[in-house]
Amino acid sequence: MSAGPLDPTPLVVGVDGGGSRTRVILADAAGNTLARVEGAGTALTPGHEGVAADIIKSLIADALATVDRTETRPAVCVVGVAGAGQERAAQALWSALASRRVADDVSVQADATIAMDDAFGDSAGVLLISGTGSVAYSRAPDGRLERCGGWGPNIGDEGSGAWLGRRALSVITAAHDGREPDTSLTGAVLTALELESLDDLIPWAAEATPGHYATLAPVVAKVASTGDLRANALISFCVEELSLHIRTLARRCFMDERAAIPVAFAGGLLSKGSLVRKRLEQRLKSAVPGATVRAEDVDAARGAVRRARRLLGVEV
Template sequence: MNKNTIELLAVDGGGTKTRAVLVEADGTILGEGKAGASNYHVVGAEGAKKTLVEAVLAAFNDAGIEPDHTVKLNKAVFALAGIDTVIDEKEVAGVVQRAVTALSIEIGRLLVENDCLSTLLGATQNNAGILLIAGTGSIIFAHDGNNRIVRSGGWGHRVGDEGSGYWIGKQAIQAVLKMVDGRGEETLLSKLILEKFNFNKIEDLYNWTYSDSYSVDEVGALAAVVDEAFRLGDTVSKRILDAAVSELLLLIETAIEKADIQQDEFDMIFQGGVFHHNHYIKNQVCQRIQQSTTKVKIRTTTEEPISNIIKRGLVLI
């Protein structure tokens, strides 16, 4: 294909995978590319640059277009994880600029922003709204429909991500260790977690948590085990899920107050594995928010974030 002008390049980059899409003005996808992690906190600045180049090149290859100085992109949105502070903004902007230089492509309007923020603005088309993501991690963004954009949470698995899959999984492991010590109640989580990891004894679980094999994603996957134990009547698991509900509600209430949209009509979008797979948490959060905020319209979406990042890019002037 000989195409020198492309309307939009949309990139969704996270801690495990990166997706790049070339898009026509009417939303038609010309080509798509995928690569690994592009969060510079995970792979470093140089690693992030290489991943972005790889994903974008794959999109051009899929579209049958040779990327060089003759190709012009009217707009490009790089929606990337890891942009949480002013320092992050500067660092990631440099990473993206080096990637664009390496690709030798011309971009008319270049936007680099936090991936969750980009998804929210695309999903709500700049109207008032809230996006709460509870997957392996957790974060919330709110927009008042004008110029106020606020966030809460998203501080990572070491010091934050309350209510997320990882947080739930970590609480489950702690509950098992407390049970072994005699400091906590008996819980089905002991048996189910050992089966999940194919361990023979609790000591194996403990050793794994301090080994090189320890994985944030695998701990996050234990949220499903907690849900299973809850459905089997495990009271410890119910307390963990209730605590997660409280943490997610705190994120929501804080975002609503900071964005000052208490009296407004707005969409609230739930995204992430916790909402898709744990119906107890989703139902509890929905019921309690609707009781306190009558004008909210709640949506749970399975739509890929890149779809909303594309919408975000297409409306850019």
């Protein structure tokens, strides 16, 4: 028997919004997952918070339709999105979501905050996120929260997918000029972007978003795995940048990178089995000797559900 609009069971929603995709989990008050849906990215850019809110509202509606609860408004919705670490952006998105009545109670958080909820709960640890963008967060043993990176695609996000994609284009244009050695990246990138010549990169780049650049990260990894020197140099540079994020927070929150430090990874570039993750885990053995990398996947949307249940008054 399907649930109707008067069903008393409260629902909660967790939203994880990145630059490339948005994931939504619909759950009951006990934390049982009822539906999962995915859609377009909702990373915040100034003046476009309403677009992100529309995407989130549509995905929540899809999740409710999956369990035949289209007439039910969730009790709590926690939204964690890239860019919400800035108070103005977070407030603008909250206002847009509240006006769209996506839930009785709406909370907007930075994407790393909800990922931390899933990775460590209330315990200490360092979380590194590398997807379209990058950022690291840490909770110190005394409860302090610290951030490293996350300055956005124009001035930061080192070691992210977008960062890696941009640098791949710089490498192949330099190789074309003769400023750098030839690389297999040239043909691989042109094929991936369905372009005929390097000259076509100029109009492509003029319109490209960080998400577009991030689509080139798997291309770089694939070419690196064939032994290409320039692609491997890019991967090594990426790994070094990401390890610096962790080492910086290890020193800031744990006093010493040799201390016992729980570390978790999230984001597409650091998915289990990826080349960047494998090399980063190896690099941490010397850069942050005390790091113990959590093997389980971090699910930021699940962390948002955990926070939503807490706001609902459920002990988690």
